[in-house]
Amino acid sequence: MRRATTWWKTGIGLVLTTLMLFPVYWMVNVSFTRDEDMRKTPPDLFPIDGTLEGYRAVVDQQLPHLGTSLLVGFGTVALTLLVAAPAGYSLAKLRPAGGGLVSFVLLVAQMIPGIIMAMGFYAIYLNLGVLNTLPGLIVADATIAVPFGVLIFQAFMSGIPEEITQAATVDGAGPLRTFWSVILPVSRNAGITVALFAFLWAWSDFVFASTLNGGGGLRPITLGIYAYIGNNNQQWNAIMATAVVASIPAAVLLVVAQRYIAAGVTTGAVKD
Amino acid sequence: MSSSTQTASRDLAAREPARPRARPSRRPAGGGTGRWAAWAFLLPLLAYLIAFYAYPLYRNLDLSLRDYTVRSFVQGDAPFIGLANYREVVDNPTFLPALTHTVVFTAASLVLQFGIGMALAVFFHQHFRLSATLRALFLVPWLLPLIVSASTWSWMLNSEAGVVNTFLGVLGVDPVNWLTSPDWSLASVIIANVWIGIPFNLVLLYSGLQGIPPQIYEAAALDGTTGWQRFWRLTFPLLRPVSAITLLLGLVYTLKVFDIIWIMTKGGPADSSTTLATWSYQLGFGSLLPQFGPGAAVGNLLIVAALAFGLVYIRVQRRQGGTA
Numbered sequence: 057m058r059r060a061t062t063w064w065k066t067g068i069g070l071v072l073t074t075l076m077l078f079p080v081y082w083m084v085n086v087s088f089t090r091d092e093d094m095r096k097t098p099p100d101l102f103p104i105d106g107t108l109e110g111y112r113a114v115v116d117q118q119l120p121h122l123g124t125s126l127l128v129g130f131g132t133v134a135l136t137l138l139v140a141a142p143a144g145y146s147l148a149k150l151r152p153a154g155g156g157l158v159s160f161v162l163l164v165a166q167m168i169p170g171i172i173m174a175m176g177f178y179a180i181y182l183n184l185g186v187l188n189t190l191p192g193l194i195v196a197d198a199t200i201a202v203p204f205g206v207l208i209f210q211a212f213m214s215g216i217p218e219e220i221t222q223a224a225t226v227d228g229a230g231p232l233r234t235f236w237s238v239i240l241p242v243s244r245n246a247g248i249t250v251a252l253f254a255f256l257w258a259w260s261d262f263v264f265a266s267t268l269n270g271g272g273g274l275r276p277i278t279l280g281i282y283a284y285i286g287n288n289n290q291q292w293n294a295i296m297a298t299a300v301v302a303s304i305p306a307a308v309l310l311v312v313a314q315r316y317i318a319a320g321v322t323t324g325a326v327k328d
Numbered sequence: 329m330s331s332s333t334q335t336a337s338r339d340l341a342a343r344e345p346a347r348p349r350a351r352p353s354r355r356p357a358g359g360g361t362g363r364w365a366a367w368a369f370l371l372p373l374l375a376y377l378i379a380f381y382a383y384p385l386y387r388n389l390d391l392s393l394r395d396y397t398v399r400s401f402v403q404g405d406a407p408f409i410g411l412a413n414y415r416e417v418v419d420n421p422t423f424l425p426a427l428t429h430t431v432v433f434t435a436a437s438l439v440l441q442f443g444i445g446m447a448l449a450v451f452f453h454q455h456f457r458l459s460a461t462l463r464a465l466f467l468v469p470w471l472l473p474l475i476v477s478a479s480t481w482s483w484m485l486n487s488e489a490g491v492v493n494t495f496l497g498v499l500g501v502d503p504v505n506w507l508t509s510p511d512w513s514l515a516s517v518i519i520a521n522v523w524i525g526i527p528f529n530l531v532l533l534y535s536g537l538q539g540i541p542p543q544i545y546e547a548a549a550l551d552g553t554t555g556w557q558r559f560w561r562l563t564f565p566l567l568r569p570v571s572a573i574t575l576l577l578g579l580v581y582t583l584k585v586f587d588i589i590w591i592m593t594k595g596g597p598a599d600s601s602t603t604l605a606t607w608s609y610q611l612g613f614g615s616l617l618p619q620f621g622p623g624a625a626v627g628n629l630l631i632v633a634a635l636a637f638g639l640v641y642i643r644v645q646r647r648q649g650g651t652a
Contacts, residue, residue, distance in 0.1 A: 062456045062457060063456075063457070065451075065454060065456040065459075066456050066457045066458050066459075068451070069451070069452070069456065069458060069459060069462045070458070070462065072448070072451070072462075073462045073465050073466065076465075076466055076468075076469070076523075076526070077465060077468060079469070079477070079480050079481065079484060079523065080468055080469070080472070080480075082480060082483075082484055082491055083476070083480040086480075086483060094489060095488060095489040096489070097488070097489065097494065098494045098497070099489060099491055099494060138372065139372045139373050139376045140373070142369040142370070142372060142373070143369065143370050143372065143373035145369055146365075146366045146367075146368075146369035146370045147370070150365055150366030150369060151366065152363060152366035152367050152370060153363075155366075155370075158370065158373070158374075160642065161377065163638070163642055164635065164638055164639075164642075165377070165381055167580045167584075167634045167635060167637075167638035167641075168381075168385070168631060168634065168635075169583065169584040169586070169605060169627065169630050169631065169634060170584060170586065171584075171586050171605055171608055171609050171612075171627060172385070172388055172608070172624075172627035172628070172630065172631055173381075173384050173385070173388075175384075175388050175391065175608070175612050175620070175623060175624055175627055176383070176384025176385055176386070176387040176388035176391075177380075177384050178612075178613075179384075179387045179388070179390075179391060179401070179620070180383065180384060180387055182401070182402065183402075195380055196380070198376075198380075199380055199381060202373070202376060206373060230365070231365035231366075231368075231369070232365075235369070256471065259473065260472075260473035260474060260475070262473070262474060262475050262587045262591070263586060263587060266613070267609075267612075267613055270613075278473055278475045281475050281476070281479060282475060282591065285479055285482070285591065292483055295479055295483075296479075296480070296483070299475075299476040299479055299480060302473050302475070302476050303472050303473070303476050306468070306471035306472050306473070307468075309471060310464065310465075310467060310468065310471060314464050314467070
């Protein structure tokens with residue numbers, strides 16, 4: 057009897073998951089649909105007469121945007137780790153007076169809407185002449201991840217037993233050496249979580265890209281999709297094919313690093 | 329790779345009360361040098377916060393207090409006009425609809441995301457075959473770039489060729505002009521936003537459920553309560569702290585939502601899905617004649633709202649941290 061009820065629940069679970077993921081399936085389905093079938097009613101539920109036209113468009117037109125997005129993603133990860141890891145160490149282990157205030161500012165910083173930051177950045181970048189540059193976009197994208205990164209590092213590093221850092225001090229290691237050879241190696245998981253999210257957010261960013269890099273040749277993939285949508289003859293298989301390609305990092309993350317994701321969502325939000 | 333950060337932070341939470349809490353007086357050995365080192369490690373962050381948070385926000389405030397034209401924007405000699413931009417924005421006929429849509433969008437998204445997320449969390453908390461895998465798959469919408477989700481929903485909600493109208497047709501419902509009718513555009517963007525927000529609610533509430541000791545349920549089962557009673561009398565009250573956090577975080581995030589609405593409807597048709605966030609962007613970047621001053625003013629109103637709820641969130645979180 058117990059087994060029967062379990063199977064029943066698995067069945068419901070499958071139905072719910074199918075419903076939830078239907079839009080994702082539909083994106084893939086449309087990406088293979090021929091232009092002439094696009095406005096057919098009812099639409100084909102499977103790409104029977106599938107085409108690779110959409111993906112050909114991606115290869116022909118979107119590769120530079122994908123490259124830009126990769127560079128921006130890696131740059132954002134590097135900048136975020138560089139700023140967040142030492143700060144997390146300081147707040148967790150060295151505990152400067154006023155550290156509580158810094159943590160508070162970081163929580164508040166996460167709540168500031170992106171468009172408002174974008175408008176301020178736009179005004180500054182225009183005067184500095186760094187609109188439509190990669191470093192400009194990287195710096196802006198990192199604002200999404202830096203507060204989160206510091207909080208993750210801080211939470212993780214607070215969990216490292218004091219004995220370990222004290223042992224290092226007894227051995228004559230200064231704070232820098234303790235950080236580099238003791239704290240950082242132990243905090244690898246926190247680093248991975250921060251890096252994954254920083255990359256994903258930079259890769260997905262639309263607000264900063266459209267305000268700060270909208271005009272030049274260095275546009276990330278999100279703007280590649282946006283430009284497609286803006287076209288008068290919307291080529292939906294090309295749009296959806298680009299969307300599928302733009303979703304690859306998310307898919308990789310989910311397969312490779314699912315527990316880091318769950319950790320990232322809950323850390324900082326729930327202190328159970 | 330043996331422990332994830334989640335378990336680490338949980339270990340930490342469990343250990344916290346036993347460990348003497350760090351007070352300013354009990355700083356690590358080293359005294360003066362230790363203090364300098366602490367600030368040295370914080371320096372990159374502080375420099376970053378000042379240059380790339382405080383300064384853009386200051387520029388934004390400055391924008392909202394001056395009369396900018398495209399020319400004076402470049403030259404930086406716009407005259408100071410005090411709160412005139414704010415007055416202009418509030419008197420604008422778009423203001424009231426934008427405010428109403430922001431409230432409706434946020435409230436509807438929150439209620440639906442939270443309700444569905446809670447139901448799913450309770451469902452997945454009963455251990456059955458594949459439950460962990462399926463729960464992981466539910467994360468997908470949250471991980472996708474917003475432009476991907478928004479453009480997929482745009483096509484699914486297309487009036488003529490959209491698959492949603494096809495399904496409705498099968499059920500005998502007339503096609504709906506989801507994105508092109510002023511009556512439905514706000515509902516459309518809410519649907520897409522709820523879809524994106526469900527995973528977040530599910531994960532947080534699920535982790536909250538895991539924190540409830542199973543013995544409580546065993547005792548209730550002995551008393552012969554039904555599943556429904558168990559939820560309302562036990563689960564829901566016990567989840568109240570996590571629920572509060574989830575809702576407040578959701579509130580702050582939903583107020584910020586811009587991408588989905590802009591990509592799906594651009595706030596239209598006829599401002600029928602304009603929120604404060606999209607209006608701010610519309611004013612600043614959406615037309616050939618940018619109105620940076622009023623755009624920044626709308627943005628600052630949005631910041632005030634987000635921060636007000638944000639502070640409530642921090643308060644609630646602090647209080648829970650203190651009692652836990």
